[in-house]
Structure formats: C-alpha cells, structure tokens
Amino acid sequence: MARIDQIHPGDALPEREFKVDNVELFLYNAVLWNAHRIHFDYPYATAVEGYPGLVIAGPQMGDWLSQCVTDWLGEDGDLESLEYRNRKAAYIGDVLYSGGAVTAVDAAQGRVTLKLFIRNQKGEEILPGDATVCFPRRSV
C-alpha cells in the first residue's frame, strides 16, 4: 500500500522536545554568521533589550518545524511548502515541543496538508505553521 493511502486527516505527527542550550544556539548563529547580541550576550539581551534571557533564533525554530515534517516523511515524499508565524519569542531554559497533524489528503494529486506548531512549556503556541508535502503520483 502506498504511503499516502495510509495517511488520514487528523493523524498526528510525532512530537519532539527541544531543550536548547547556549552551545547549540551559538553554533546555529555561527553557521549563519549572525552576530546579533541577543543570541549570545546575556547582559546585553537582558539589561539593554529587556529580554528575560538569551533569545532563540526565529529561523532555528522554523527549521525544527521543517524537521517535524521531514522526520515524519522520511524518503516517501517531499516537503513542498512551509509557512510559519513568529508569534512569541523563546529563551534559553525554555522547553519547546514541535508537532502537528494532517489536515487534508488529496490522494489523486499526491498532496497532503499539515498544521504544525512549536509550543513552549506553558502550552503557548509560539510558532504555528502550515505545510504541504507531495508524494509520487500513482501510475494509473
């Protein structure tokens, strides 16, 4: 049975927990060449910018959303589009969770739409998103 035939609206994507530490946040911004002090300079982030801690980079959380899809897909299909909104910031020390659910399946077109989220430890949805994935079209 083709993978898409085993997918139904309402199916949950596996959740994943993220506890980012300073090293991971540093490495992410180093890979980008992003020197914004809010990500590594604690006195600056808190005293000057007024944040409660070091700020986790927005696109880093966006990547976790994409991984929620690619880990679920494996080699069965392709991530076609992803849209997300930065609703709330997250900080070192937060515990974050990625996950999502299938919202629609179009088996004829080989396309599945998903609703995704990053939530914090308070249960707040800080990075909601939507994605479409495509599967190989069936030969008729």
Next chain:
Amino acid sequence: MADRSAAPRARRSVLTSLLNPGLLAHIGKSSPPRTELVTRRDIRKYAVATGQRGKKYLAGDEAPPMFHISLFWDVVELDQLTPDGISIDPLVPEFPLKRAMAGGVKLTWHQRIFPGDVLVATRTLTDIHEKQGAQGPLIFYEVTTEVVNAKGLPVVTEKTTRIMR
C-alpha cells in the same frame, strides 16, 4: 515583476501617515545576485547546529530544506555591524519605527540541494505596508529571496516578513 505585484498595496499605503512616497519607492528594488557553492562541510555544520536526525543531512549528502538561510546570510566585515551586532540591510529603507520583530516566513521548495551545487540568490523588497496595531502603528515589510541553480532553474523561494514598531 515584483513592481507589478507590489503596486496595489503600495497605493493603499500612500494614504497612511508613516509611509511616504519616498519610502514606498523602495518596493521592487533588488540586491545584486549572490552566488555561493554548497559544500558538504557547510551542510554538516548546519545539520548539527539544527539538531537534524536524518543521516543524509548529518553526513552532508543532501542539504536540509532550510539550509539556504545559512548559505545566503550576509557575510559582512566587523565595521559594518551595528553595536548590537546586526548588519544593516541595504535593501530596506530607514523607517520611522525602529524596533524590528520577526513576522513570518513562507517557503516553497522546487528541488533539493546537494553538495557541489552552485546557487544564486536574489533578494527583492516586495512589499511595505502599514497597519494599526493595538498599541500603535506597525510597518510590515516583505523581502522575497529567489534561489536558483546554475541553469537558472528555481530551487527555493522564500518570503520573509518583518514588523517595525
């Protein structure tokens, strides 16, 4: 093309107080295309830093979907960074509101990225508009990045919105 798509929003915004025609004239401007080579080492570094689980990503055999963000983040010299460590984006005009917040991102993938690929990115300021927020006016601007391969075929399209308050 960017000029045409942005025009209806620009006309609407002319009526608001913060966005004058001089600012709106920046809509449609593009940065010079940037060309970068995708290396296995850069893919591996990105894969580790983002906590990828896929073996092909960790081995550098294929780039994770959002790898292009690291490939095309502007590399500037130290004296081009502001005291808070940000590089000035030459594509974006100086707005009357100064505090920037992340808005949202829309990504569309057209093909996968592999080590050895030569990719070209062009950034275009595709929209500026104003909204009244609960605590005052907000300026939204959108930058569209088109990433193509050496043959000019689309690889990734990214639309990033930032909010000034």
